[in-house]
Amino acid sequence: MAKLFLTLSISLMASILSVSQAQTVDLKPVWETDTTLRTPESVLWDPGQKVLYVACINGSPNLENKSSYIAKLGLDGKVIQLKFTDNLNSTKGMGILGDKLYVTEMTQVAEIALATGKVLNRYPIEGAKFLNDIAIDTKKGVVYVTDSNDSKVWAITKGKVSLVLAGDPLKGTNGLLVENDQVLIGNGDGSLLSLNPATKQLRTIAKVSGGIDGIVALGNKTYMVTEWAGKIWYIHADGTTELKMDTSPQKLSSADIGYNPATRMLFVPTFYHNTVKAYSLN
Template structure:
């Protein structure tokens, strides 16, 4: 190895110079029919190879009892418009062992993915606005946020347990479980990492607007959205890149999903009533 290469390797290891990360771009590949009414969140079920969408179907408030879950294929075709219906203003959702877990305003709902039957509703103590949901598949735990109460919760072995509360949480919306940490999209534009073993927080990135969805890019970085209409990429060093800005077009970007094997980012557009898929280049 040349001396210059050895020196660069030493400097990189010491953190004295930064690695060069390529900029990413989005190319639209499909969009759904607008029967997907007020979509807030989308998740890919790796077992069934299906997409599930939480459709608020109206106002995102507790009085709305017309929400439903839709099922799509990977080309955006609606295969079942209403897997489950008559839910209350649903927000984030995820899938664990054949069950869909979705947040209503005050309850976490457990649904059989095959039949659409509601198996259980877990009423969260003093809940004000439940939102993002993410699962730890190995340990069979469901994590979720109570945005307006600045709390993080988990469902483990049928029991609700408060994980964290208060600062630096500030209207936490999206949440993503990764390697014994919770990655959190904060309302102050920061992405936080909560170490579940030490209960210590770290700031991964900041300087964005109020965040909604947050998830891994499969390369030690993240994708994040602002509900008002912005999609960001955050590289492993915490540097942000604005990938999409649809604020002026009044197209929201809610709780996203990313499929690394297909390099496909799925975006619920809320009031535009459709899910849009983008290829990440």
């Protein structure tokens, strides 16, 4: 009897694991913007306004570039306002907190009024080398920021800047996502890390082949992540990974992605290809 119970238990566990691993997604192309977007690095879905914001580097991602801008797009990929905010410095990751849009510049974070596109404040980060992505804890009002060239995670809370984490195993930190009081970090070695900001405890969720640029949550502990070079990965709840797209042979980048959970639409900025592509997740 015990032997039969053990056999049934193992069989049931195997079935559950099999079903879990079988659950996946496919990317179906829906639209692509025109090429008026110059060097788009990041896409952010705004559920309040039902628009997309696109951070366009508009040139090289360096300190000398002061011509970056934020574009506003409709959900059909049409440009509503090409330069919603202009004269920014190598813009990259974005996040929304209340009625403000936050975007990284090279060594500081710009705070922008969503109503007007006007820059309200800038928050310099001491010693910053290459600020990259942003994720926001809307419950606690914390803006998290990565510095890819200094392998650090910073926080801005009520205008005050503080260091969250630095040192090993952080390396080339890029993508960020806040989910259930945890901060997910895309590491330069391809690891997707989960940080408890209260205890500083880190754990590895999954690992892909290269540095993680964009991270979005699909629910039930599943994610889509991108590598800048052109790879898009699906991460299963058990941490296994599945390569869904690879445009690196065509030198077509997949930078910091955005996601609309209501329509299950993924938005992929192609960087030097100067477009944003939309894919439905089936």
